[in-house]
Amino acid sequence: MPGDQELRGYLRHDGRKGIRNYVAVCYLVECAHHVSRAIVNSFPERGVHLIGFGGCYPNAYASRMLRSLCTHPNVGAVLLVSLGCESFDRADLEEAIRQSGRPVDTLVIQQAGGTRKTIEKGRAWIASTLAAMKPSPDTPMTVNELVVGTVCGGSDSTSGITANPAIGRAFDMLTAQNATTIFEETGELIGCEHIMAQRAVTPSLADELIAVVAKAANYYATLEHGSFALGNAEGGLTTQEEKSMGAYSKSGSSKICGILKPGDVPPTGGLYLLDIVPDGPVRFGFPNINDNAEIAELIACGAHVILFSTGRGSVVGSAISPVIKICANPQTFRRMADDMDINAGRLLEGSATLDQLGGEIYDALMATAGGKQTASEALGHQEFVLTYKYFEPVGPSCLPLA
Amino acid sequence: MSQVTVTDGRLLFLHAKDNVCTAITPIRGGTELQISGHTVLLKQDIPLGFKIASCDIAADESIVKYGVSIGSATRDIVRGDLVHLHNMKSDYLPTYTLDKEDSHAR
Numbered sequence: 001m002p003g004d005q006e007l008r009g010y011l012r013h014d015g016r017k018g019i020r021n022y023v024a025v026c027y028l029v030e031c032a033h034h035v036s037r038a039i040v041n042s043f044p045e046r047g048v049h050l051i052g053f054g055g056c057y058p059n060a061y062a063s064r065m066l067r068s069l070c071t072h073p074n075v076g077a078v079l080l081v082s083l084g085c086e087s088f089d090r091a092d093l094e095e096a097i098r099q100s101g102r103p104v105d106t107l108v109i110q111q112a113g114g115t116r117k118t119i120e121k122g123r124a125w126i127a128s129t130l131a132a133m134k135p136s137p138d139t140p141m142t143v144n145e146l147v148v149g150t151v152c153g154g155s156d157s158t159s160g161i162t163a164n165p166a167i168g169r170a171f172d173m174l175t176a177q178n179a180t181t182i183f184e185e186t187g188e189l190i191g192c193e194h195i196m197a198q199r200a201v202t203p204s205l206a207d208e209l210i211a212v213v214a215k216a217a218n219y220y221a222t223l224e225h226g227s228f229a230l231g232n233a234e235g236g237l238t239t240q241e242e243k244s245m246g247a248y249s250k251s252g253s254s255k256i257c258g259i260l261k262p263g264d265v266p267p268t269g270g271l272y273l274l275d276i277v278p279d280g281p282v283r284f285g286f287p288n289i290n291d292n293a294e295i296a297e298l299i300a301c302g303a304h305v306i307l308f309s310t311g312r313g314s315v316v317g318s319a320i321s322p323v324i325k326i327c328a329n330p331q332t333f334r335r336m337a338d339d340m341d342i343n344a345g346r347l348l349e350g351s352a353t354l355d356q357l358g359g360e361i362y363d364a365l366m367a368t369a370g371g372k373q374t375a376s377e378a379l380g381h382q383e384f385v386l387t388y389k390y391f392e393p394v395g396p397s398c399l400p401l402a
Numbered sequence: 403m404s405q406v407t408v409t410d411g412r413l414l415f416l417h418a419k420d421n422v423c424t425a426i427t428p429i430r431g432g433t434e435l436q437i438s439g440h441t442v443l444l445k446q447d448i449p450l451g452f453k454i455a456s457c458d459i460a461a462d463e464s465i466v467k468y469g470v471s472i473g474s475a476t477r478d479i480v481r482g483d484l485v486h487l488h489n490m491k492s493d494y495l496p497t498y499t500l501d502k503e504d505s506h507a508r
Binding site: 235 | 414426427450465468469486490492493496
């Protein structure tokens with residue numbers, strides 16, 4: 001039952017606790033990607049993860065994302081890898097990581113003598129750092145210290161009636177215990193913004209919720225990316241509201257207590273909407289080029305675990321935080337069982353109810369927080385994507401409880 | 403949400419307040435079904451993922467799924483009827499205006 005799980009975490013200097021103690025190797029331009037990967041690949045199954053930013057030109061969003069990820073509670077140490085001539089402010093990032101109390105070092109390939117020497121130095125640093133890191137969590141942690149994100153990808157007509165509402169049940173269980181829960185993808189909420197606004201904790205937050213969906217609608221319209229198509233009606237969906245409710249049902253039924261942008265750490269427990277659509281005019285292309293770009297943003301907000309709903313069968317995991325795969329379609333589950341953690345498609349076969357599935361997701365989440373590997377973790381998935389974006393800070397009415 | 407009254411296992415209620423349920427397997431027309439304790443004879447085939455009225459719904463009343471209104475009835479609907487484009491419509495009015503022709507919210 002909720003509330004009686006005993007969790008342990010890795011205590012960080014900012015008071016947050018991690019459920020993993022990973023080393024992040026972070027490249028600061030694509031030119032340092034290969035060297036970074038070679039260092040990471042020397043430590044299979046040792047919790048060494050590869051993240052980074054490929055761009056050579058500065059971007060405030062990407063800098064903020066990497067700072068948030070390098071100081072994420074699941075990260076215990078960071079190795080930065082720079083080519084040397086890119087414009088990323090590596091000294092600033094290194095200082096932020098040092099201030100967070102984590103071991104950190106920066107290797108500059110042009111100064112270290114090239115590819116081979118940098119890889120050797122990186123391997124040596126990781127080996128000595130791993131030897132000094134805590135092998136197991138030792139600080140008691142409660143459910144209300146967990147931050148959980150949710151995302152859907154590879155959706156089909158079963159997603160909105162099985163896995164998504166089941167995740168909503170689990171979210172309600174978490175939110176009721178004052179854990180922090182985050183849902184996202186405002187472009188998939190077009191049509192249910194007024195329904196969503198009714199769950200806002202303040203009237204001004206309700207207005208902001210409507211506004212972020214309007215922003216997404218405009219952004220996607222400019223990209224000529226529509227939402228409700230005739231093919232949806234062939235799958236039984238009749239209206240825009242109904243289609244969006246399928247994705248939105250992942251959020252459960254709790255009050256919505258704020259809006260975040262990527263990298264914002266939620267100030268309280270409770271349910272938050274992550275606004276992933278950039279501000280200002282359309283630039284840099286599509287808001288999020290794939291599911292992992294959204295997952296990285298949820299993790300940058302401090303998510304310890306991601307609940308991922310899939311109908312057609314996504315296989316991805318993520319760097320930094322474990323991903324729990326909830327498969328909506330029973331046929332997909334049978335075809336790809338190794339990649340899935342929960343078979344929510346059992347609902348369609350009459351062998352589970354939504355409440356039971358919600359409980360299973362909750363239990364899987366607690367087991368994951370307790371150290372158990374998810375399917376994608378065990379398979380070695382560590383996908384990571386970070387692109388150029390532009391955001392302005394959230395307004396004061398977006399975080400009324402802060 | 404568990405239904406107090408009996409509903410056929412081939413139908414799914416997503417929320418206790420809903421007045422439609424979803425077919426979780428294709429169901430043939432002519433099949434007799436229990437919906438919220440009432441016996442209903444299906445007038446037509448219901449494909450997987452389509453909605454069936456779980457009570458009588460008058461024209462202009464809200465269609466409720468996931469516990470919220472997803473549109474309204476355009477004619478009187480009887481318990482057991484398929485609920486789709488022919489007897490309901492969206493009530494969604496975008497709050498934003500577009501520079502271009504409205505192409506996103508059909």
